[in-house]
Amino acid sequence: MMFLSSWSVVLALGTLVSALPKRECAHTVKESVRPPRGWSKVQPAPADHVIELRIGLPQPNFATLEKHLYEVSDPFHERYGAHLSKEEVDALVAPHSESVELVTEWLTSHGLSEGSMSRSPAQDWVTVKVPVSLAEKMLDTEYHVWSHEASNASLVRTTSYSLPDYLHEHIDLIQPTTLFSTWRGMKSTIHSSKAVQPGTTNNAPPIKVPTASGGEVDASCNTTITVSCLKQLYNAVDFTPSGKDGNQIAVTGYLEQFASIADLKLFYEDQVPAAVGTSFKVTSVNGGQNNQTESEAGDEANLDTQFAFGITFPTPATFFTTGGSPPFIPDIGTPTDTNEPYLQWLEFILAQNDPPQTISTSYGDDEQTVPVNYATRVCNLFAQLGARGVSLTFSSGDGGVGDGDPDPATQECFTNDGRNATRFIAGFPASCPFVTAVGGTTFVPEVAIFFSGGGFSNVFPRPSYQEKAVTDFLDKLAPGTYAGLFNPYVQAFPDVSAQSNDFRIFLEGEPVLIGGTSASSPTFAGFVSLLNDARLSKGLPPLGFLNPLIYAIGAEEPSAFNDITVGNNPGCGTPGFNSSEGWDAVTGFGTPNFGKLKEIVTSGKTLGRRHS
Template sequence: MRVGAVISFALSVASIAATAPYEHHAIHEKRSGSSPRWIKRDRVPSNKRLPVRIGLTQSNLDNAAEYLLDLWTSDQVIEAFCPSETAVQAVRDWLADHGIENVTHSDNKGWLAFNARVSKVEALLRTEYFEHEDAVTGGIIPACDKYHVPITIQEHIDYITPGTRLMAPVEGDTDLKLKKRVDRQVNRQKPQWMAEQVYKQLSKNASDLSHCDQAITPACVKALYKIPPGHLADPTNSLGIFEAELQFWHQVDLDLFYANFTPSIPQRTHPINYEIDGAPPVTTRYYPYPDMLDLMLAYPIVYPQTITVWNVDDLHYQTWENDTYTWGFNGLLDAIDGSYCTYSAYGETGDAPGIDPTYPDPSPGGYNGTLQCGIYKPPNVFSFSYGGQEADVPIAYQKRQCHEFLKLGLQGVSFLFASGDLGVSNYPAPYGFDGPTGCLGPDLNIYNPTWPNGCPWVTNVGATKVYPGYTVFDPESAAYDPAVTPRSVNYSSGGGFSNVYGVPHYQKKAADTFLKDHNPPYPYYRGLSQNALNPTLPNVTALAGDTGRIYNRDGRGIPDVAANGDDIAVYIGGKFGLAGGTSASTPIFSAIVNRINEERIAVGKGPVGFINPVLYDNPGVLNDITNGNNPGCGTIGFEAVKGWDPVTGLGTPNYPKMLDLFMSLP
């Protein structure tokens, strides 16, 4: 009783002290609901201390696009986007007026941190903290339902933690999760009998271009895009390829591939391996297909340049339901930019427990070291054959990562992402995470754009195909491959319009032309899921309304470019096979960009960095694709047409034209 009276008196005094000069407050964050796994318990004891972080609003984000033609250092990036001194001082003054001292300003200038008693933090934020128990793990964290900040400084504050967010690690049996992930593997390879028929033709002469409508060999790729033999100017210009989900490369298969298709590449040639945060060694055999596909497409283009495989996260997390395929690339971004480990933006700071892996990992076989931050220098070009759907990723989380791609793009790094293999939808059940059709909305027919492809600061790569009866000297078409086995699905080039990001300036003219001259015959909606502080999913249904509208007319268009992605000749497990997907298109285009960097380095120039603005201003350096579509959600999707389209983007590479263009730039 006496303790309660003392606490009440202390809170009253604190409230009086807070009335001037900060009289008018506004709710800054409010939880819109919580998962049933969280049980709200008692108030957090007032004498306990909370580690408080205040994420500060960044500067100059609206000017980011115009910066991308220059190359910056990491210090220059921090300086460009750091909060203004006025903002920092205003928040510091607010804290000082409430008796909060010993405030730390982070090295990346993105947040202020301090420790304070619960009673003082509650008075500061005009809130109450309760303990919340996680029914799954038993863990308890402090959180509030809402909190307030003064209106006069609200514009300077991104978010505050502990706050409204409720997150906890996902626990579970690794073997069971491994089995689930095996069950979700969708066979993108053609039946073996088809591959054997093609192999009989190719075994006579692998450089013969007359069979490229049946199997895409290195000779076919080089002929399609007019790629000459490579050379080595800078041994450090290694093409980066991201891998996760228990991928590995197999030397025997690589050597078979070299012997049959690229004898100029010596036997035993293999990538450099970076195993980040305890990633399983490449000799661990799980799922070789995507990793081998990347290497067998990229090596014939870049050799004698090298390839570096960036393998991320330990065995426990690579079999985790919330692994990188579903969520993000924070582990990689931490490893190549140390500031990202503590970087604050859009209500997110560092890695998120329950979404991202956390280290040390006490799980059996887990990585016992600390999170690797800034250990590696990023390559000039990064190829990603991974991604997910916007609807499955919290908006704040994906926006924070998108801004990191911008920061690294300013430093000369090119990020290329596969646009997806399901046209305008996601994998249907049981393979996907978005219900029976892989589409959104109450009628399961709203288009489901991919992620992180909506981010304006990455280059998205769609897929094309040499159709039967055509040659590498004919125009390609958008990739389409109907399901051929019970365990496969229809495959088409991923594309569409983002629900989170608006049309970037460099794409606006191209997107407007497509919508005006080739108006898709579907009802559409307008608007973006703008609330970056809301950890819930984008409310696509609200955007679409109840009138059957199925795509967003205001969104950033996907993809930007394309390359061949079907009937790719590979060796897996010692056998010849045919594979495909935008996972094939992306390493092809990435390897070409890396080759262009090699030529620029040879004459004393820097890497090309973020390539989208240059390509949209000069679409003539690409081969326009005008045939095909990308079906999904009960429609034929979008059409490949003259100019940019949300199926194949601006088109496929013409290496000589691209080289001439980029060599002409500073």
């Protein structure tokens, strides 16, 4: 194999540093997990299989970064909107020099040269490619091929790894080791890809919706969602973005989901005729492709790009396509493990000087399949982007209060801690307090859709911006409701919601209807981008991290959101939570009233009194 010869070069280079002193120190366990339900050990991992190890070094000043983040994101604070530069953020997350030196020394002691190490701009991540045989030696562990029956995914993982004692305080985590993630798109399998006939019409009278543009919405929007429907429903018909004020929007693509430019043309002809002849920029991360063969068009990618970019035209738009996806099939002899693409995208975007101000992601996984230290570090990466003025929206999930299975009857809601206890299953990254999680609605007037992911984290503490809204919601529950099935004292989600059913997209040249919170995230992101355009056109900074603003507006100006009070999100054998007045664990504060939000965020004034 060519890999073996290239590895020999690395070893040869390593001899140049072999004279460095080696520390003799016992290894002790750094992390140990139980394999998540549904994963089975198949066989020992091939010794020459290459793993790209990402080593996270501690960020001793992260608390200071978090303080800056909340100050620049708090609409009551004098620093609101004064986002940090890339250089300022990098300085705040940089590890101690001692950590850098000791980790480098450890890597060179195993024959790795400095040239084989890739470092993040802040030096808080070091990446090296090593064969399984060396990774097992470095980490005093054994890797195996694991198989996930439900998704047909295979991963090379271990359930425990160790480090020399002196390195424990200098390394937060190493992956891929204990992360068993299937990283799926949030597209409901119940409401997806239903073929429709071109030119479908509905001659019924408009539906009266007082908060909509002109107070009414086309009757056809009750069965088919278009860009026009969303702009009517969310009170944005009369707003056209500049397209020339520096505003940008982006969506992320993974798992070989390709966005078809030919389908986008048909979509624009059908719904956004002014955009015909335009397209989006494709940015490849880690060798990501965007193949344009008709049969390779992805429903997820087409949904995200067509609606996010259709709502915001003529705002410059980017599709990030990130290479690497499961499954790794061990008998094919795949030379390099490429099934952890998400960290690669985060490393890439954080290295950019001017990332798009609004980015939507419609992918995620069950929170309990993600090791706590990994979830924490990824969540902290989102905080870095927020501090720099980037708004991040994520789909809240399609399993209600249950796992990713959108059919409540077949969900398995058991803990991974060996107890197999019944427990509501949170989604990640939706449960991270530094992103905006978007739940789902349907129909006009809107109600919660049953698969809208929502509930409570099992990892992240509740941030102060959520305290009043979530406590008010919990106070409405009958005493003992779902006792033991969730922790009422932690981060809750979703934060907001948007339509998520029967979106008319074009796929392989044909119109289809598709649904899921995969639709709600790019939709809400589209309206956030319009708000950013309105601010930038007035010389104001972008909104950045949204949640402190959302919860302040929800308390001070609730009419800026369309409160959803009908519906629930069943799962785990229960009816789930109910939608209710104000924030709830099904639809958050509800869907956006763009006109009201624009008045608030372009006024240059605070929202009024501060809530304790």
